[in-house]
Amino acid sequence: MAVLEVVDLKKGFVSPDGERTRIVDVPRFVMNEAEQIALQGSSGSGKTTFLNLIAGILQPDSGSISISGQELASLSEAGRDRIRAQSIGYVFQTFNLLQGYTALENVLLGMMFGRGADPVYAKALLERVGLKDRMNYRPRQLSVGQQQRVAVARALANHPKLVLADEPTGNLDYQHAGAALELIREVCREQNAALLLVTHDRDILNRFDHVQNLADINKAIAPPVVEP
Amino acid sequence: MISGIFLIVRRSLRQHALSTCVTLFAVALASGLVMSVFSIQRQTNEAFTGGELGFDAVLGARGSQLQLVLNTVFHLETSPGNIPWGMYQALKSDRRIALAIPYATGDNYMGFRVVGTTSDLFEQFEYRTGKKFEVENGGRFFDSSRREAVIGSFAAARTGVKPGDVINPYHGLAYNEDSKHAEEYTVVGILKPSNTPSDRVVFIPIEGIFRMGGHVLRGSGQNYLPEAGVAIADEHKEVSAVMLKFKNPKTGFDLDMTINKQGKVATLAYPIGRVMADLFDKLGWISRVLELVAYLVVAVASAAILASIYNTINERRREFAILRALGARRATVFSAIVSEAAAIAALGSMLGFVVYAVILGAASVIVRAQTGVVLDVWSLHPALYITPIGMTVVGALAGVLPAYKAYATDVATNLTPAS
Numbered sequence: 001m002a003v004l005e006v007v008d009l010k011k012g013f014v015s016p017d018g019e020r021t022r023i024v025d026v027p028r029f030v031m032n033e034a035e036q037i038a039l040q041g042s043s044g045s046g047k048t049t050f051l052n053l054i055a056g057i058l059q060p061d062s063g064s065i066s067i068s069g070q071e072l073a074s075l076s077e078a079g080r081d082r083i084r085a086q087s088i089g090y091v092f093q094t095f096n097l098l099q100g101y102t103a104l105e106n107v108l109l110g111m112m113f114g115r116g117a118d119p120v121y122a123k124a125l126l127e128r129v130g131l132k133d134r135m136n137y138r139p140r141q142l143s144v145g146q147q148q149r150v151a152v153a154r155a156l157a158n159h160p161k162l163v164l165a166d167e168p169t170g171n172l173d174y175q176h177a178g179a180a181l182e183l184i185r186e187v188c189r190e191q192n193a194a195l196l197l198v199t200h201d202r203d204i205l206n207r208f209d210h211v212q213n214l215a216d217i218n219k220a221i222a223p224p225v226v227e228p
Numbered sequence: 229m230i231s232g233i234f235l236i237v238r239r240s241l242r243q244h245a246l247s248t249c250v251t252l253f254a255v256a257l258a259s260g261l262v263m264s265v266f267s268i269q270r271q272t273n274e275a276f277t278g279g280e281l282g283f284d285a286v287l288g289a290r291g292s293q294l295q296l297v298l299n300t301v302f303h304l305e306t307s308p309g310n311i312p313w314g315m316y317q318a319l320k321s322d323r324r325i326a327l328a329i330p331y332a333t334g335d336n337y338m339g340f341r342v343v344g345t346t347s348d349l350f351e352q353f354e355y356r357t358g359k360k361f362e363v364e365n366g367g368r369f370f371d372s373s374r375r376e377a378v379i380g381s382f383a384a385a386r387t388g389v390k391p392g393d394v395i396n397p398y399h400g401l402a403y404n405e406d407s408k409h410a411e412e413y414t415v416v417g418i419l420k421p422s423n424t425p426s427d428r429v430v431f432i433p434i435e436g437i438f439r440m441g442g443h444v445l446r447g448s449g450q451n452y453l454p455e456a457g458v459a460i461a462d463e464h465k466e467v468s469a470v471m472l473k474f475k476n477p478k479t480g481f482d483l484d485m486t487i488n489k490q491g492k493v494a495t496l497a498y499p500i501g502r503v504m505a506d507l508f509d510k511l512g513w514i515s516r517v518l519e520l521v522a523y524l525v526v527a528v529a530s531a532a533i534l535a536s537i538y539n540t541i542n543e544r545r546r547e548f549a550i551l552r553a554l555g556a557r558r559a560t561v562f563s564a565i566v567s568e569a570a571a572i573a574a575l576g577s578m579l580g581f582v583v584y585a586v587i588l589g590a591a592s593v594i595v596r597a598q599t600g601v602v603l604d605v606w607s608l609h610p611a612l613y614i615t616p617i618g619m620t621v622v623g624a625l626a627g628v629l630p631a632y633k634a635y636a637t638d639v640a641t642n643l644t645p646a647s
Contacts, residue, residue, distance in 0.1 A: 057552075057553060057640050058640050077557075078558075081556065081557045085554065085555020090554075092553075092643065096546075096553065098239075098551075100240070101235075101239055105239070109235060109551070109554065110554045112231055113232055113554055113555035113556045113560065114555055117232075154554075158555075
């Protein structure tokens with residue numbers, strides 16, 4: 001069964017001059033269990049919007065998104081929140097760690113909204129990403145690479161079926177970016193989670209077997225369609 | 229989810245430690261003040277109107293019942309005048325009366341009342357059921373035939389008088405070092421603390437008051453100056469009041485009829501609690517004002533909770549967006565903010581018990597020094613549990629507005645760090 005199925009997905013925004021600009025127009029996009037896909041997209045190509053639509057953070061103008069057969073449009077906001085908490089892991093470009101919380105608490109907090117806090121598993125995940133000795137450090141006390149690893153552990157804390165990664169290595173240097181990417185891919189493989197990664201970094205894209213250009217699936221890209 | 233809310237609340241309180249502490253202090257003051265106002269109100273009310281006083285009624289000169297009670301029971305007011313010794317004797321021999329004890333007032337020692345009385349006060353009177361006056365180790369009650377004094381515990385502590393010391397009473401109820409009586413009294417005992425107004429009194433034999441230099445007895449209607457070595461005829465004697473305990477409450481109503489409504493010579497203050505209750509009713513507006521001030525402070529503390537949390541919401545928008553992106557529902561974010569406000573109110577209320585203890589401790593010292601009545605800091609009053617609960621509810625309500633602001637946070641636009 002497809003973990004992710006997107007059909008006729010459309011999303012636009014009203015620009016400051018009052019025109020409605022379409023950002024996302026994806027006729028069809030499917031991901032299967034444990035599949036790993038890298039989407040190539042430049043800045044402003046609508047890749048973050050696409051991921052936010054899949055995560056249920058944004059509501060589409062039309063079309064459908066199904067996560068493991070569950071159609072998001074048929075759910076209430078609380079229902080989409082539940083799907084996001086239980087079935088989707090999200091690694092943000094800026095990591096989005098909560099600054100007042102320790103690494104362990106960041107991971108546990110993600111669990112609390114999903115399947116429930118499991119300190120043993122949270123510690124095991126942090127140990128898996130190499131932060132055994134940094135569990136009680138706050139984000140500011142961690143290097144950028146370490147923060148990224150906390151974000152990866154948090155994204156996988158609820159045994160998600162789908163992991164979304166938005167430029168996950170964008171804030172890392174070349175050496176750390178490669179290591180971080182391998183970590184994400186390995187952990188996703190271990191957990192049998194599908195990985196949808198978007199980036200414009202060629203070095204990252206070259207590491208994937210399955211790479212798609214966002215422009216190939218998003219008809220709204222270049223030039224944007226200006227609706228009447 | 230509850231554990232998530234609990235974690236969010238704990239972290240937020242710690243992250244905003246300064247504003248949390250200031251708000252906690254405001255809430256502590258508010259709840260401590262409310263608890264103190266209600267507790268002191270009830271305790272003073274009970275102590276003066278409903279508490280066990282040991283006596284049922286006071287007989288004194290024609291005049292104000294309130295003045296009579298304040299003068300004899302609480303040792304606060306001046307005496308409305310004297311009544312003949314014969315009235316005391318008549319009541320003492322009345323079968324309906326369990327106990328009649330004469331009081332003669334009008335002198336002081338270093339500002340503490342000197343009361344002339346009989347040894348019945350120590351031998352028969354129970355200031356609380358089953359509790360009679362006792363003297364500290366090494367002391368004894370006075371011998372009515374000697375110039376001896378027994379001093380209350382508070383008066384002894386304040387004046388430093390101890391058994392064996394010789395004291396000279398001063399004329400009048402206010403201490404004036406120029407009006408010292410020549411008569412000397414040997415202190416033979418210090419009363420153990422009774423937590424009653426008697427702790428502030430110096431007791432001497434009533435004969436001593438009769439014979440105090442400058443005292444003129446008018447029991448017979450004529451002026452009579454006692455002479456040393458010459459017995460005073462009962463007809464000349466007079467007392468400030470007779471403290472009464474009845475065998476049956478009905479006696480009080482009978483005496484009220486014969487003394488107050490049909491007689492013209494004396495006044496019977498009965499029941500003592502009702503007389504004091506009338507006073508408290510007249511002064512009830514003071515209590516209302518104090519309550520109003522306390523409620524206003526609660527309102528200010530609630531506003532402080534609202535302001536302190538509301539001001540942090542803007543800077544926390546990204547935090548809420550991240551929580552939502554992790555799967556937290558809007559209701560969870562809303563609950564977290566309301567819980568945070570309630571937690572501040574609840575913690576502040578707990579600290580309020582410290583404020584309450586300090587206020588009641590200070591009030592207790594003042595009330596005891598002025599009246600001899602002791603307030604109990606640990607006395608259980610409904611305000612002690614209603615206030616923390618009420619304050620927590622009010623605090624939670626104060627959190628609703630900032631919670632709504634957090635509830636309405638847009639996830640997508642706030643996920644990106646502000647540049």
